[in-house]
Structures are given as C-alpha cells and as structure tokens.
Amino acid sequence: MDRVLLTDSIASAGEQLLASRAEVVRSPDSDPATIRRFARDVDGVIIRSRLPDDIFEAAPRLRAVVVHGTGTDLVPLAAATARGVMVANLPGANAQSVAEYCAMAMLMLARNILTITSALKARSWDEARLLGGGAREISGMTLGIVGVGQIGSRLAAICHRGFGMRVLGHQRRLDRLPAEAQAASLEELLSQSDFVVLACPLTRETHHLLNQQRIASMKPSAWLINVGRGPVVDEAALVDALRARRIAGAMLDVYEEYRLAPGHALFSLDNVILTPHLAAVTRESRGRASVAAAEEMLRMLAGENPKNFVNPEAAKR
Numbered sequence: 001m002d003r004v005l006l007t008d009s010i011a012s013a014g015e016q017l018l019a020s021r022a023e024v025v026r027s028p029d030s031d032p033a034t035i036r037r038f039a040r041d042v043d044g045v046i047i048r049s050r051l052p053d054d055i056f057e058a059a060p061r062l063r064a065v066v067v068h069g070t071g072t073d074l075v076p077l078a079a080a081t082a083r084g085v086m087v088a089n090l091p092g093a094n095a096q097s098v099a100e101y102c103a104m105a106m107l108m109l110a111r112n113i114l115t116i117t118s119a120l121k122a123r124s125w126d127e128a129r130l131l132g133g134g135a136r137e138i139s140g141m142t143l144g145i146v147g148v149g150q151i152g153s154r155l156a157a158i159c160h161r162g163f164g165m166r167v168l169g170h171q172r173r174l175d176r177l178p179a180e181a182q183a184a185s186l187e188e189l190l191s192q193s194d195f196v197v198l199a200c201p202l203t204r205e206t207h208h209l210l211n212q213q214r215i216a217s218m219k220p221s222a223w224l225i226n227v228g229r230g231p232v233v234d235e236a237a238l239v240d241a242l243r244a245r246r247i248a249g250a251m252l253d254v255y256e257e258y259r260l261a262p263g264h265a266l267f268s269l270d271n272v273i274l275t276p277h278l279a280a281v282t283r284e285s286r287g288r289a290s291v292a293a294a295e296e297m298l299r300m301l302a303g304e305n306p307k308n309f310v311n312p313e314a315a316k317r
Contacts, residue, residue: 001021001023002021002043002044002301003022003041003042003044004023004025004042004044004046005035005038005039005042005045005046006045007045008027008030008048008049010046010068010286010290010293010294011283011287011290011291013287013291014287014289014292014294015290015294018046018294018298021298021301022044022298022301025038025042030049030050032050035049035051035055036052036054036058036059039062040058040059042061043063043064044063044064044066044300045065046066046068046294047065047066047068047075048068048277048281049074049258050258051065051074051076053079055076056076056080056083062085063085063086063300063301064085064086064300064301065088066087066088066090067087067089067090068090068290068293069280070089070091070094071201072089072201073201073229074258080311080314081311081313083314085314086300086309086311087309087310087311087314088296088306088307088310089308089310090292090296090308091149092150093285093289094279094281094288094289095149095150095151096154096284096285097282097284098151098199098227099151099158101227101253101280102155102197102225102279103159103162105225106138106159106195107138108251109248109249109251110135110136110138111135112132112134116128119131138163138194138195139163139165140164140165142167142168142193142194142195143155143165143195144184144189144190144192144193145167145168145170145197145199146186146196146197147170147198147199148169148176148178148199149199151227152169152181152197152199153181155199156169156178156181159180160180166182167181167182168188168189169181169182169184170184170185170186170189186209187217190217191217191218192219193218193222194219194221194223195222195223195224195225196222196223196224196225197226197227198225198228198232199227199228200228201229202228202229202232206228206229206232207232208231208233208234209233210224210233210234210237210238212234215234215237215247220245223247223251224238224249224250224251224252225251225252226250226252227254230254230256230258231256235255239266242269242271242272249273250271250273251273251274251275252266252273252275253275253276253278258277260274296308
C-alpha cells in the first residue's frame, strides 16, 4: 500500500478518503528536519508548509506532491521535475477564506482594533477609548489589489459592492480584471490606494516588487496587506517604513523567510499585525481543500495526471 505524509493536519473527510487507499503518515510538526525524517519512506506528500530544498534526496520513494492551496513556491519545483515527481495544487479552493481575511484586515487596521484591545486589557477603560478617536470608515476609500485572480476578484466584489469602495487592480493582463476593479499601473495604484493588498504569486518579476522606492510612493496614511508571498515585499524596507511611520501600518500573513525567527524586527513594531500563514485556513476551506487534495494524490499514485498539474514536464520523465 502507498504511504502518504501529511506535513500539516487536513480535515477528516480528506484524511478518511486517503486512508481508504493509502497508509496515512502524520508529521508531528512542519520543521524541515521533521519533514525529512518522516518523508523518508513515503510515496506522496500533502503540504501546507515549505518542503526542504533537499526533500527528494531525503525521500527517494517520493513521486507525488499536492499543495493544500496554491503556493507552488513551497515545493522545489525544478528538483521535482528533474526526478519525475508530479506536483499538483488547488487553485481557488481557499479563495473565499483569503478574501474574507483581507476584508477583516482592512477593518482591523482602520479601526485600530489590536491596539485598543491590548490597551483595554492593560490600561484603563478611558485610555483605551481614546485610542478609537483616530478610527476610520473604509466606505469611500480606495483599495488597490496587486494580482486580481480568484482571491483578488472576490475581494474586489466584497469591497466595491459591500463597502462602496473604489477598487484599483494591477496585474500582467489588465484586460482580465473583474467589473468591480479599474485597471491601474502599479505606480497609480500605490500612490492612490488607502489599502494595498498583495495577492500575486512569487515569480522572478514579482520578487521585491514592493521595494523601498515603491513603498515610499504609498500614501503616508495607507496600509499594506500581504497574503500573496513574503518575498514580494522587501521586508527590510517595509520594517524601515513602518518604524518611521512613512505608512500607517500593515497586516502580514507571509514573510521573506517562511517562519518568522524569534526576535525578528517585525515583532517590535506596534503598527503591524502578524499572523502565521493562516489566511486560507478556515473550517470550510480546509474541508473543500482536504478532499480535493486527497483526490489529486490518489489520482497521481494511481499513475494518472492530476487535474491541476503544476509541472507536466515531470510526466515525461
């Protein structure tokens, strides 16, 4: 029987489907050393965390990987293709959850919720209430979305129809924007937006897309939200801008290094909200994605091509 490693937990429906045709192995954590150890004798891996770059040397039996989401940068793709390891992902499975996270982030930032909640626990009622004086309504503000795919399109609809916001969109194909988003150059989007949401993939072109110069072109009152990939932002430049209050704040779910190291500079800032790569994680999205991931894994282990084949060149090996 084939063996499938789960580097992160998945919903029970997906695990039960896997267990009907394969032996399920669960990693106790997603540390690279742990993944190497548990992957040594498996045929497939379902991941939400980054695989070590040397995973295929550590796991010679491995022939199928499913990303429980869209982030193909979690897999060393060139090495997978070279070894004939098929890789699949699940585009759109988590889009609604991530779009809702972005809407939540906008409201939390505009209403200064985290600071007020912390103050209410540590200081007086009146001191906490005073912090609400700078809260903003987001109705009528401008949202700029970089990468208007399934996540960005849902967010554009939520914000334009629900909040009455003006929505600007930027991506490689501006003719494919949804009706709720107006096409804009990156420069226009950054200079005009009250919120900038990064929902684009990590490519050679998007690496450090938001560098020091582009962050400086944002409004001093603007907020940045990143649910795409960490290296799309020059993190050192962002830390400098937040520390100097050159932008109002940020909410980040992804980082230049997959795990934030203890003592990272971001932890010392009071105008940034940090979450550990969980924008896509809700009970509903996990249910959908777990079954889809299990189906893709069983398909590949049976020698069939997955529906969402990331590296079809691997099938030729």
